[in-house]
Amino acid sequence: MWERDAPEEMGDLTRCAHGGEDLLPSATDPLTPPIWQTAAYAYPDLDTLDAIYEGRERGFIYGRYGLPNHVQLERALADLEGAEAALATASGMSAISSLLFALLAPGDRVVASELVYRGTRNLLDLDLARFGVIVEYVDATDLAAVEASLQRPGQPPRLLYVDFLTNPTILVHDVPSLAELAHRHGALLVVDSTFATPYHGRPIQLGADLVVHSTTKFIAGHHDVSGGAVVGRSELVERARRQAIRMGGIGGPFDAWLALRGLRTLALRMGQSSRSALALASRLVEHPAVERVSYPGLPGHPQHDLARGLLANGFGSMLAFEVEGGRAAVARLVRALRLIRFAETLGGVTTTIVHPASTSHRSVEQAARAAHGIGEGLLRLSVGIETTEDLVEDLERGLASLA
Ligand SMILES: Cc1ncc(COP(=O)(O)O)c(C=O)c1O
Structure with a gap:
């Protein structure tokens, strides 16, 4: 780390600009990495600058x-x-x-x-x-x-x-x-x-x-x-x-x-969410209001055998399902959910649901969407790390609103 003799006499503006710089280094290391919140690095001299630019010494620049x-x-x-x-x-x-x-x-x-x-x-x-x-x-x-x-x-x-x-x-x-x-x-x-x-x-x-x-x-x-x-x-x-x-x-x-x-917690999160995804997909397949479920972990998925060969530790946390009744049914379902959030992203600790026809595929013509199985009743679920049964219950609450 950087250490040098600062001038003893400094004006207030200089003190504001440089105060605290000399607190480092320390005899101990932080247990977790610091955030190097800097836009640039300072070189001790021109030779070091040359060495870094030429790859002879390791250093950061900008x-x-x-x-x-x-x-x-x-x-x-x-x-x-x-x-x-x-x-x-x-x-x-x-x-x-x-x-x-x-x-x-x-x-x-x-x-x-x-x-x-x-x-x-x-x-x-x-x-x-x-x-x-x-x-x-x-x-x-x-x-x-x-x-x-x-x-x-x-x-x-x-x-x-x-x-x-x-x-x-x-x-x-x-x-x-x-x-x-x-x-x-x-x-x-x-x-x-x-x-x-x-x-x-x-x-x-x-x-x-x-x-x-x-x-x-x-x-x-x-x-x-x-x-x-x-x-x-x-x-x-x-x-x-x-x-x-x-x-x-x-x-x-x-x-x-x-x-x-x-x-750091990827494996723990994915383990939990992929187990829940399989449980949710298995329930959805049996639900009378659901026309179709796409989850590679289901034996009925067209590429289930391929997925078994290529994927490890389960089949992921993403699944899609189609409800009868198109857009109007989707509107009722998402309004009835209490835990699962209707949000345009995926992959987080909380479960999110999205309506691709209104978001990612909004600008795609309906015929082209339909050709790829993206109907008005399709929903995509990104399963989070909540207790599996709570998610099942929430989704069943949403589906019950379609009855
Ligand atoms: C499969 C996939 N690739 C790439 C991206 C783009 O990522 P970002 O939004 O971080 O730019 C997304 C975003 O949703 C995605 O789903």
Whole structure:
């Protein structure tokens, strides 16, 4: 830490600006990491500045380039995913945009799942397409369709991009088979693993080249942080980092600190919430007011066997269900809930419910929504860590309002 002789005589304004600086260092370490709430670092001399810039000495420079709180979170995430490196960013979208802008150039072709998170789709369609990137969407649960798209004559594919578990209908992408296909055709596989989290699935271990997360969700886990991450091989992650630095995509230290604090309990939270999700899905399937339930842990899910092979420790905390009676029924149900909050996010300690037709898919035409199973009666549930029976009771209260 920084220590130097301050002048003995200082004016009041100088005292205000420098008071307390000399309290550090100490013979003891803090038990939990401090928040390095600084926008810049001070160098002792020019030689040290050169050594840091040239990578001969480890040191921090400037907040936008990342601070110790980011590095701690990055190490924890890389370790959990079994990857060489990670980059912690200001949001899930800044992770995705930094990565895609870093890897793609005009004329490059991307093959993406037609079920990617809407924000990613908007980025591909509205921004990357403007810079000459060619984007093609496929049903990535259909491996033959993916292969047909990857091998189409013309520009070879640069990237294959999928969400491990899809929003909002919770389908499962076969990451090992997609990795094999992507690599056979010279493309990298990027997987958004926000819904799975490293607790349930590790796409890099399954063959993916890069993983992205919205750490806003389960990783931070308390509905109070905005953050994202890119995880993978050092060379690719460092390209994303340089892009994020240029685009101003790295967030403040407090959010990184909170995300790491949330990560400490990821396994405990996911264990509880995925057990509750399975219990809720099993009850919903039997409820007369429910037309359809999508949860990979149910034997009736079209990819239950695939999910059993790819996911560990259960099947995640996200489920979707459709009620009879469309929008009017949804309005009654959400009004009757007392515990489950009607909110446009997911992945926190408290259970939240969302109506995709009014939120993420609001701007999508009704026919296109219907083609992907997103009707007016569809609700998506993100299960939190409450007592399972309390959640069952609340959902049954909501469903009873439809009778
Ligand atoms: C699967 C998925 N990926 C990425 C994002 C974007 O994350 P953020 O809101 O942190 O930018 C979201 C946000 O909901 C998401 O659900």
